Amino acid sequence: xxxxxxxxxxxxxxxxxxxxxxxxxxxxxxxxxxxxxxxxxxxxxxxxxxxxxxxxxxxxxxxxxxxxxxxxxxxxxxxxxxxxxxxxxxxxxxxxxxxxxxxxxxxxxxxxxxxxxxxxxxxxxxxxxxxxxxxxxxxxxxxxxx
Numbered sequence: 723x724x725x726x727x728x729x730x731x732x733x734x735x736x737x738x739x740x741x742x743x744x745x746x747x748x749x750x751x752x753x754x755x756x757x758x759x760x761x762x763x764x765x766x767x768x769x770x771x772x773x774x775x776x777x778x779x780x781x782x783x784x785x786x787x788x789x790x791x792x793x794x795x796x797x798x799x800x801x802x803x804x805x806x807x808x809x810x811x812x813x814x815x816x817x818x819x820x821x822x823x824x825x826x827x828x829x830x831x832x833x834x835x836x837x838x839x840x841x842x843x844x845x846x847x848x849x850x851x852x853x854x855x856x857x858x859x860x861x862x863x864x865x866x867x868x
Contacts, residue, residue: 738769
């Protein structure tokens with residue numbers, strides 16, 4: 723199956739990205755308006771759209787509970803932590819969620835679109851690819867951030 727995108731791009735360059743997706747990321751990054759943003763590919767529109775945002779008081783558990791158990795998603799998570807020097811820091815994680823039980827087509831679509839989508843989100847510090855919740859649990863995030 724081949725897709726046509728804005729500007730005549732072909733399927734290898736991935737999905738388009740709607741403006742709301744870019745805006746939501748910027749609001750998380752600059753204004754701390756969200757703790758996380760979950761994105762999904764809208765196959766009809768052939769673009770990445772915002773599925774859910776988490777308010778700044780939500781926990782990491784709230785975030786992981788918002789990811790579907792059997793379908794792929796992209797997400798950004800703003801992780802706040804205190805360094806060993808007692809400094810408050812924040813790192814933005816890009817998470818490519820691709821559970822083992824999701825459809826092959828979904829896995830392929832998310833895998834081929836990921837790099838193009840990530841390029842639209844300037845300011846990501848770390849990337850995590852997860853096929854199961856243990857690959858992105860809070861300890862993994864903490865270890866990467868420090």
